[in-house]
Amino acid sequence: MFRSKGSLLALSSLGLAAALLVNATPASAEAKCEPDKVATKYPSIAGKTLKIGQDGESPPYSYRDPKDFKNLLGLDADLARETFACAGIKIEFVTGGWSGLLPAVIAGQTDMMWDTLYYTPKRAEQADFVTYLTAATGALVAKGNPKAIKAMEDVCGKRATAGLGTVEEASFRELSKKCETDGKKEISLVTYPDMPGGTRLIANDRADVMTTDLNMVNSFVKDNPSTFERGFMIVSDYKIAVGYTKGNKDLGQALLDGLTVLKESGKMKEIFEKYNVDYSLARANEILTK
């Protein structure tokens, strides 16, 4: 009967349901840590060891423990450990180049990517997402901010750098055109393949400003106060989320429940503070499937 009405209706009802889900406050009243009940709560993933993809080279989200390189530290690593401890599910971190992490989830080689991944509707065609953080951009400049870069408009006529293929690169390109129409000089832009490579451009005076995730910028400044400082920051409306295997409902529920419990218990705040991540950037947890 329902099917006979055609797929259009089915699609739109699904869309409505998704919209409701997004707007609803998480149904967290009953969310509890009950690792013993894993078989009844999340039957399809109970007893499995879930593979979590991380790159292990982006502090403060995922990086190697300087005291024991075998260990992974970081906001994403700790949140993942706490979430699945709460659900009673074993996990294993697999580290690889960032650009290979999402393809591996899509191919079924890993169960999820938990590594500062932005949710986009395009990506949601191939994976499902649970949000936990609001993205913010920080501008890294040399100590003393010699070119006085205090806002995005100040970058006109300067040397800027951003990660290849990132939203930051795109926004610099857009801004450069705007600079020209406003009668200012264009931006000379260089892209970098990995984060430490970008910071070296600033340290070696090959670029004036580098934009990337705010918390990474904060982390670089904190670790190298005599070399770097933050020029400016912008809170964007991008959602940072865990990307997991499309259609794995139990996994999505376990993520949602775990993150909700962590937030309510104050554990999440603790982890944010441990890694100097502004807790006001934590956002409502929601499952996004499209």
Added chain:
Amino acid sequence: MKTISALSHESRAALPHAILAFLVVTSSATPALAADGPPLKPWQEFLSYIVEPFLLEGALLALQISALAMIGGITLGLGLALMRLSNNAVIRGSAWFYIWFVRGTPQLLQLVFLYDALPPLGIKLDTFTTAVLGFALNEAAFSAEIIRGGIVSVNRNQSIAAASFGMGSFLTLRRIILPQAMRAILPGMSNDVIGMIKGTSIASVIFVNELTFRSQQIVGQNFKFFTVFAAAGVIYLIMTSAISACQALLERRFNIEIDREAGRGSGFTFLNISLFGFGPKPAAPPVSVARTPVPAAKDNVEAAASLDWIRNITNPTSPEPGNESVPFVVFRNVHKAYASREVLRGIDLTVNKGEVVVIMGPSGSGKSTLLRLVNHLESLDWGEITVEGKYVGYQRRNNMMRPTRDLAKARADAQIGMVFQHFNLFEHLSAIENVMEAPVQVYGEQPETARTLALNLLASVGLSQHANKLPHRLSGGQQQRVAIARALAISPRLMLFDEPTSALDPELVGEVLGVMRRLAEAGMTMIVVTHEVRFAQEVADRVVFMDEGLVIEQGTPVEVLGAPKHERTQRFLRMVEREVDPA
């Protein structure tokens, strides 16, 4: 952190200065994260990264992947190289296509494809397997071309000589071609190994945590890129130096220009391993002349006293030499053409048991081709040739001669020895190893028996002293005498000589003809293509004159050489005598 700020001062310096400045820079840096205990000095930190297990595990992983992928890649590559050299256009084409595709697409994409695009098809490979498979498939394409280059660099004479002794194509490849091709193959192959060890870093995209990726992770956390990357660089250097050293040792092993007797004493003995089973046999122990069962002959063919050895090697079951009424080799209406050019246009000829037949004629008259048809180095187009009543590698079907499948076995069974104009000795084998090769590898003779026989044969051609020398150390005349000994080692029932003295300096011709003369005296059945009129006069039972693919005239030396009937024979003999007279 100071490492970074200090670097900025050096950023305008040229690269070599920057590298030199590295020590200065790091010596003023303070390690940021050594929270416990006294901070390490930068050079200590650098050393500690070199022995850091986290990095060394990454290096080991790179080595494991490279080693397995190289083994797989070279094996596949050898197959592809042989396919590329195939006569079959489909086989050749498919190998070409594979190489074209794999070499032409980025390896990163190949790895991602294997890892991420195959699971939906039900093939889910783990990280390590994907890396080994991906690198092996890629290496196969590159090594195929390196191996093919090596194979084609080996003179074709080598495989013709091997074929004449009944060595099959695989045996020839393993024993003769590849050991000589190794010199051309090794440098390119070492490049590939080194390239692969370093190139495994691109596999981080499929979760391979090898050295570069691990050092990037450490740098991502502590920003000590100079210290960490320098340490990683040193680890890479250690690994690649080991490969370079192996390359140098292997190149020495396969370098035929190095005197092996000298090499043996200089610490390279352990390299007498048989690489992939196709290395040349470990060099023979030095031959002591005193141990040879025959009396030591001086380097003078006339000195060889006994002819017993030839009686021993000529087929003992055959009738006594000298029984010249038995037809041994029979040519009937033999035709052969290369493309549209007719080389043989209907040859009828009979060679009797124990007879010495000399074939003469201007160049291009088809003499050498006729010789090569006897032991089926070339296939005939029409007519038939029998040796002792049997075809060599043919079956008669519907009144047509068709080559049999196992041509190598047919040649071996026929036991026909052949001596070439350019000697065609196996360049990588010593004189005695050249002589032993066919008896051991084709006829399954015990190496010790074959060695004794080889020593006897070398002694009787006056070369006992040179048994352990490689061919390029010998004069042309000596090389041709080794070639005769090599042909005799298979106990031939028939000997074919294809212009055996044409490539020799005049003063060396005599020593080779001397050996042939004694062979004839011992009753060997011989077909000799030569321009040596005197040899023909004195040794031949019959002289056959050929021109333009036909037998023009034949008869005893007195008839053909003394009173040639045909005008073309007369003209040819006048020309040959004019050449000989001034000398």
